Amino acid sequence: MAQRILVVDDSPMNIKAVALALEAVGYEVIEARDGREALERAGALLPDMIILDVEMPEINGYEVCRRLRRMPAFATRPIMMLTANNALHERVQGLEAGADDYMAKPFEAEELQARVKALLRRAAPAPVAIATAQGRMIAFFSLRGGIGTSSLAANLASGLNQLWGGGKVALVDMVFTGGHSALMMNLPLRTSWSDLALKPAEEIDGEVLDQVMLSHACGLRVLPAAPRPEENEPITASKVVSVLNVLRAHYDYIVLDMPHNFNETTLAALDAADQIVLLLGPEIGSVVATTCALDVFEQLGYPADKITLVLNATFERGGLPRKDIESTLRRPLAAIIPYAGELFTSALNRGVPPVLEIPTKPLGALLEDWSFSFSTEEDAKRPVERPNPALQRVIQRLQQRRKARS
Ligand SMILES: Nc1ncnc2c1ncn2[C@@H]1O[C@H](COP(=O)(O)OP(=O)(O)OP(=O)(O)O)[C@@H](O)[C@H]1O
Ligand SMILES: [Mg+2]
Incomplete structure (x- = not known):
């Protein structure tokens, strides 16, 4: 069964770009348009990974990440932040909020695919256990x-x-x-x-x-x-x-x-x-x-x-x-x-x-x-x-x- 990734962004264009890149390599993409919807959908659908835009109205990506990390189901699931720029303070903020990785926009599809694959592989549970x-x-x-x-x-x-x-x-x-x-x-x-x-x-x-x-x-x-x-x-x-x-x-x-x-x-x-x-x-x-x-x-x-x-x-x-x-x-x-x-x-x-x-x-x-x-x-x-x-x-x-x- 395809691994499921929740993509959270207030811009439908951005969601589309990420979804195209991920669906091309066999992932199933579900989407949320704001922080509240993201938390709700994450809790209900338990995606294998979450990709979060930082700039969103009401609850921004960092806060969504922090709240997700407080939910036991998401304590260790991979979360990637999509930042508008590559500034160091943005990266630090993302890591402090509990993100596993970050990527600057605009991104190359191949790089996104490779990073997602690596994060999901790292998070895969040991089957024997x-x-x-x-x-x-x-x-x-x-x-x-x-x-x-x-x-x-x-x-x-x-x-x-x-x-x-x-x-x-x-x-x-x-x-x-x-x-x-x-x-x-x-x-x-x-x-x-x-x-x-x-x-x-x-x-x-x-x-x-x-x-x-x-x-x-x-x-x-x-x-x-x-x-x-x-x-x-x-x-x-x-x-x-x-x-x-x-x-x-x-x-x-x-x-x-x-x-x-x-x-x-x-x-x-x-x-x-x-x-x-x-x-x-x-x-x-x-x-x-x-x-x-x-x-x-x-x-x-x-x-x-x-x-x-x-x-x-x-x-x-x-x-x-x-x-x-x-x-x-x-x-x-x-x-x-x-x-x-x-x-x-x-x-x-x-x-x-x-x-x-x-x-x-x-x-x-x-x-x-x-x-x-x-x-x-x-x-x-x-x-x-x-x-x-x-x-x-x-x-x-x-x-x-x-x-x-x-
Ligand atoms: N120790 C208790 N003290 C006071 N009220 C209780 C206590 N235990 C259960 N109740 C109340 O008894 C009612 C019935 O409880 P519950 O619905 O859990 O029972 P049930 O056996 O599952 O019922 P059902 O036959 O509808 O499945 C509820 O209103 C519940 O709040
Ligand atoms: Mg009952």
Whole structure:
């Protein structure tokens, strides 16, 4: 598949000149006419490289470059600046903003082609690293609706992403009757599972998924379901398996927001998952639904340690006591998410998971620690020289709890 280059310039003539030179040697060119459009298109389409004009109204090329570099997806992708002259201060400014290279206008097509080729070759990932990666797949499931499946899946994915760095975590909407993952993260639904529905499985690779998945500013990638059930209808169980396999090879963590049923696509994803977070509320209907789900999991031959029971209190008062729930289910609850009133709902309406919005407040801290508990052993044990703020907070709270116990 052709590598994709975003060319940003307020002059259509200039875009045309760059596009002609690049398309002649097989690159696909997409364009943006100003800084705002550039940031938007870069986030949505994830081009392999970006060529930025410096002089643009509103947000100039340097500022676009700086903002791109703050997006994890563009932390290392090649960015080239096109400057109107070759002055040293322009070059310095470009490099300070995070550009990899610069070229003065007007340029020779051959030189542009050669530099683009060199930058893209340098940026190409080592194929071995990708082929051997094996991410952990965590499915959020409940036979009861409205229990917080989508909210908690979005919080865990965001939490893991904050802890372990951008670009390693994917949130995948498996609710083909019209899921909410994109909405939970306030992402415009430009692409979705429906773009994969008719593609032959053998053509779906990391690059294809890269183009279909949405990018959140925090670095989280989201594979949303199409909003209309009929658009998702052609997705088969075997398509689900192929897509999840590719995702597993490219992400460290894949969090699945599951529907409340046992249809074929659901079963394919539950089979593929390493861990199922079975959610329930503190009410009788939920306990009955959980018993039923546990029976089905047993029939399917899932090992007991594949299932983690998590209680989510979606209402404030009158819930069943923990011990009654545990004795009925004959299993312990691994975690309890407390009732958080409108905090959850207002976060949902604004599309900002509480784990990102209020990391230092009790609910945010609890969700952050809870997210940490899903870390792979490899991540949790890896020595980190300079932990990021989220990891620092988790470590600090772990130490405080240890101190309080001793
Ligand atoms: N711990 C909590 N405290 C308060 N409200 C919560 C909590 N968890 C979830 N909610 C709220 O419960 C509602 C349902 O949550 P959500 O949409 O995540 O559930 P779901 O199981 O995915 O629902 P659906 O069946 O529609 O897929 C939302 O309004 C959400 O804000
Ligand atoms: Mg949901």
